[in-house]
Amino acid sequence: xxxxxxxxxxxxxxxxxxxxxxxxxxxxxxxxxxxxxxxxxxxxxxxxxxxxxxxxxxxxxxxxxxxxxxxxxxxxxxxxxxxxxxxxxxxxxxxxxxxxxxxxxxxxxxxxxxxxxxxxxxxxxxxxxxxxxxxxxxxxxxxxxxxxxxxxxxxxxxxxxxxxxxxxxxxxxxxxxxxxxxxxxxxxxxxxxxxxxxxxxxxxxxxxxxxxxxxxxxxxxxxxxxxxxxxxxxxxxxxxxxxxxxxxxxxxxxxxxxxxxxxxxxxxxxxxxxxxxxxxxxxxxxxxxxxxxxxxxxxxxxxxxxxxxxxxxxxxxxxxxxxxxxxxxxxxxxxxxxxxxxxxxxxxxxxxxxxxxxxxxxxxxxxxxxxxxxxxxxxxxxxxxxxxxxxxxxxxxxxxxxxxxxxxxxxxxxxxxxxxxxxxxxxxxxxxxxxxxxxxxxxxxxxxxxxxxxxxxxxx
Ligand code: SF4
Numbered sequence: 001x002x003x004x005x006x007x008x009x010x011x012x013x014x015x016x017x018x019x020x021x022x023x024x025x026x027x028x029x030x031x032x033x034x035x036x037x038x039x040x041x042x043x044x045x046x047x048x049x050x051x052x053x054x055x056x057x058x059x060x061x062x063x064x065x066x067x068x069x070x071x072x073x074x075x076x077x078x079x080x081x082x083x084x085x086x087x088x089x090x091x092x093x094x095x096x097x098x099x100x101x102x103x104x105x106x107x108x109x110x111x112x113x114x115x116x117x118x119x120x121x122x123x124x125x126x127x128x129x130x131x132x133x134x135x136x137x138x139x140x141x142x143x144x145x146x147x148x149x150x151x152x153x154x155x156x157x158x159x160x161x162x163x164x165x166x167x168x169x170x171x172x173x174x175x176x177x178x179x180x181x182x183x184x185x186x187x188x189x190x191x192x193x194x195x196x197x198x199x200x201x202x203x204x205x206x207x208x209x210x211x212x213x214x215x216x217x218x219x220x221x222x223x224x225x226x227x228x229x230x231x232x233x234x235x236x237x238x239x240x241x242x243x244x245x246x247x248x249x250x251x252x253x254x255x256x257x258x259x260x261x262x263x264x265x266x267x268x269x270x271x272x273x274x275x276x277x278x279x280x281x282x283x284x285x286x287x288x289x290x291x292x293x294x295x296x297x298x299x300x301x302x303x304x305x306x307x308x309x310x311x312x313x314x315x316x317x318x319x320x321x322x323x324x325x326x327x328x329x330x331x332x333x334x335x336x337x338x339x340x341x342x343x344x345x346x347x348x349x350x351x352x353x354x355x356x357x358x359x360x361x362x363x364x365x366x367x368x369x370x371x372x373x374x375x376x377x378x379x380x381x382x383x384x385x386x387x388x389x390x391x392x393x394x395x396x397x398x399x400x401x402x403x404x405x406x407x408x409x410x411x412x413x414x415x416x417x418x419x420x421x422x423x424x425x426x427x428x429x430x431x432x433x434x435x436x437x438x439x440x441x442x443x444x445x446x447x448x449x450x451x452x453x454x455x456x457x458x459x460x
Contacts (some may be wrong), residue, residue, distance in 0.1 A: 009124070012123060012127060013120060013123065015136075016123060016133075016134075016136045016137060017119050017120060017123050017136070017137045017139065018136070018137075018138070018139070019138060019139070019140075019151050020103065020136050020138055020151060021151065021152075022049050022103045022138060022151055023048075023049070025050070025100070025101055025102055025103045026050045026051065026052060026101060026102050026103070027041075027044055027049050027050065027051040027052070027102075027103050027105050027138065028051075028052060028054050028082065028085065028102055028103065028104045028105060029041045029044070029051055029052065029053050029054065029105050030053075030054055030056070030078045030081055030082070030105065030106065031053050031054055031055070031056035031081065031254070032249075032250055032253055032254055033171060033175070033253035033254070033277055034255065035171040035174050035175055035199055036168055036171035036172075036175075036253070036277050037053045038053055038199060038203060039167040039168070039170060039171045039202065039203065039206060040164060040167065040168070040171075041053050042167065042202075042203040042206040042207050042210065043160065043163045043164045043167045043206060043210055044160075045206075045207050046163065046206055046207050046208075046209075046210030046211045047152060047156060047159075047160050047163075047210075047211055048211075049151075049152075051105075054081045054082065054085050055081065055084070055085060055088075056077070056081050056254070056256060057077065057080070057081070057256035057257070058080075058081075058084055059080040059081065059083060059084025059085075059087070060076065060077060060080045060423055061080065062079070062080045062083040062084055062087075063075070063076035063077055063078070063079040063080025063081070063083070064076055064080070064423070066079060066083065066125045066128075067079060067125075071114070071121065072114050072115070072392050072394070072395060073251060073257065073392035073393060073394075073395075073421060073422050073423065074115075074118075074248075074250035074251060074254070074257065074392060075114070075118050075121070075122075076423070077250075077254070077256075077257055077423075078106065078118065078122070079122055079125060082104055082122070082126075083125075083126075083129075083132075086099065086102075086129075086131075086132050086135070090131065097131075099131060099132050099133075099134050099135040100134050100135070102135050103135065103136050103137075103138050104122075104126075104135055104136070104137045104138065105137075105138050105139075106118055106119040106122060106137050106138070106139055107119075107139050107140045107141065107142075108139050108140075108141050108142070109141070109142040109284075110141055110142050113367055113368075113396065113397065114396075119137045119139050122137065123137055138151060142284040142287075159211075159213060162213065162324075162328075163206075163210050163211075163213055165281065165325060165328065166213075166215055166218065166328050166332065167206055167210070167218075168277050168278055168281065169276075169278050169328065169329050169332045169333075170202065170218060170222060170332060171277060172276040172277055172278050172332075172345070173222065173332055173333060173336050173342065174195065174198065174199065174202065174222075174225070175274065176273065176336070176342040176343055177195070177225065177226055177229045177336065177340060177342060178191055178192075178195050178229075179262065179271065179272050179273055179274070179342075180229075180271070180340060180341070180342045180343070181229045181230070181232050181233055181340075182266060183237075183240055183266050183270070183271045183272075184232075184233045184234055184237045184240075184271075185232050185233065185234065186232060186233075186234045190232050191229070191232055194228065194229060194232060195229070198225045198228075198229075201221060201225075202218070202221060202222075202225075205217060205218060205221055206218065215328075215331075219331065219332065219335045222332065222335050222336060223335050223336070223338065223339060226335075226336045226338075226339035226340040226342075227339045227340075229340060230339055230340045239271065240269055240270055240271045240444075241269065241270055241271070241385035241386065241437070241440040241441050241443070241444040242270070242271050242272075242273065242383075242384045242385055242444075243265055243270040243271070243272045243273070243384065243385065243386045243387070243388060243437075243440060244272075244273050244274075244275075244375070244376065244378075244379030244382075244384045244386075244387050244388070245261070245262070245272060245273070245274040245275060245387075245388050245389075245390055246275050246371070246372040246373075246375040246376050246379075246387065246388075246389055246390070246401065246405075247275070247368075247372055247388075247389045247390035247391045247398060247401070247419075248368060248390065248391040248392055248395050248397065248398050249275075249277070249280050249368060250392075251390055251391060251392050251395075251421055252274055252275065252390040252391075253274065253277065257392075257421055257423075258390050258419070258421055259421065259425070259429070261388065261390060261419060261433075262274060264430075264433055265388070265433060265437065268433055268434050268437040269437050269441060270386075270437055270440065273343045273379075273384075275371070275372070275375050276345050278329055278345060279345065279348070279371055279375070280368070280371070281325070282322075282325060282329070282347070282348050283348050283370075283371055285318070285321060285322050285325060285348075286322065286348040286349065286352070286363075287363070287366070288318055289315075289318045289319070289322060290363065292311060292314050292315045292318050293315070295307070295311045295314075296308070296311045296312070296315060299311050326347065329345065333345065343382070346374075346375070346378045348371075350374075350378075351370070351371065351374030351375065351377075351378065352370075352374070354374055354377055354378070355370060355373060355374050355377075358377075360373060360377075360404060360408070361373050361374075361404060365400075367396070367397040367400070368397045368401075369397040369398075369400040369401045369404075372389060372397070372398075372401040372405070373401055373404050373405060376389070376401075376405050376409065376416075380409070380412060380414055383447065384414075385414075385415065385440040385441070385443045385444045385447070386414065386415035386416065386417070386436060386437075386439065386440035386443065387405065387409060387414060387415070387416050387417075388416075388417045388418075388419055388436070389401050389402055389405060389416070389417070389418050389419065390419045390420075390421070391418075391419075391420055391421075392420065392421060392422065393420045393421060393422035394422075395420070398420065402418045406418070413443070414443070415436055415439035415440045415443060417432060417433070417436040419432075
């Protein structure tokens with residue numbers, strides 16, 4: 001009797017989680033940062049890959065139902081999003097539904113964190129549904145700087161990665177324009193309406209000019225957006241206390257997951273800046289560069305000439321890529337700063353230097369904790385009036401960040417708040433935010449008194 005062979009989990013991972021040619025299928029992109037995800041999907045479309053952003057947070061109950069409770073909150077949110085989409089799509093299309101028409105995009109990181117396992121564990125869950133098991137999961141990994149080799153022909157892969165990088169920085173800057181303008185708008189709702197139209201215009205331009213990497217056209221539109229956004233500001237309104245957000249990347253940029261913390265802080269009188277998306281990608285490139293330096297030292301000790309040649313080549317490539325990223329990032333920020341004084345972004349090298357000099361943390365430990373701790377210190381350096389650390393409940397780097405930042409910022413007299421999320425509504429959240437904003441307003445007033453000579457600076 002013939003027995004039917006079932007694929008092992010290892011087989012499923014090799015065949016159904018990887019880098020596939022996605023031609024002819026719709027790429028499903030999770031909704032993380034509202035602007036960033038939409039510009040990324042537009043970049044895919046510019047290269048001929050039909051891509052759409054998944055609806056989000058409508059099926060969180062499914063994410064919770066099909067997880068054990070030990071997973072991170074972003075895992076549950078993204079799992080709920082993909083299961084909810086497929087179920088709704090099946091209902092909508094009926095007999096015409098074919099899961100093979102879709103590819104699910106779930107990147108990963110090659111670090112000590114659980115994010116490296118999301119796509120594998122989500123594969124396990126999708127395999128429990130016979131009607132969904134044939135949908136592959138496509139990933140890009142931090143291990144090779146999110147290279148898109150394998151999903152696009154090799155001559156296109158590098159060009160796509162570069163477009164995706166620039167559009168991510170554009171997304172950061174569009175967010176920063178919103179946060180700079182909205183707290184001072186002349187009419188309530190003006191900024192949101194204007195930025196929604198600006199986003200549509202940017203998406204259309206990326207789809208049209210992205211493949212040709214016509215960055216001048218994208219910068220031109222960005223300049224117009226910044227100029228017009230500035231006109232929304234009521235110049236008679238005094239500047240508000242500035243609050244910097246650091247933390248775990250998914251929850252801090254996904255408004256539903258963080259219960260709209262930016263709007264809530266604005267409601268209580270803040271001007272907010274969130275850490276950028278570019279920070280993570282620049283950090284990944286920086287980490288690769290550090291690893292290459294380590295490999296070079298080891299090859300030198302072994303006197304391994306062949307390895308030295310290979311590593312030197314990798315070192316040059318890595319250096320070129322980092323320089324290119326720096327150059328493009330500066331261009332995008334400069335284009336906006338010509339019209340509007342948004343908050344700039346720091347370089348990863350300065351964060352590392354600051355952490356090292358103060359002996360606060362080391363990049364050798366990895367994870368986003370290094371960025372969150374360093375980012376918070378950058379905010380303090382730039383005279384922000386408070387720092388909020390946003391992270392999923394039980395997030396390991398989030399807890400490390402909290403353990404270091406809380407006593408440190410207390411000593412520096414900078415208001416600090418931990419905001420952890422797992423989907424539950426905490427009844428005391430509003431009180432915590434209001435109290436924090438009261439402290440931030442006090443700090444701003446004290447700083448102004450010192451600046452005007454009415455008070456002396458606090459002792460260090
Ligand atoms: S950073 Fe936090 S939430 Fe993200 S995978 Fe790691 S532990 Fe989970």
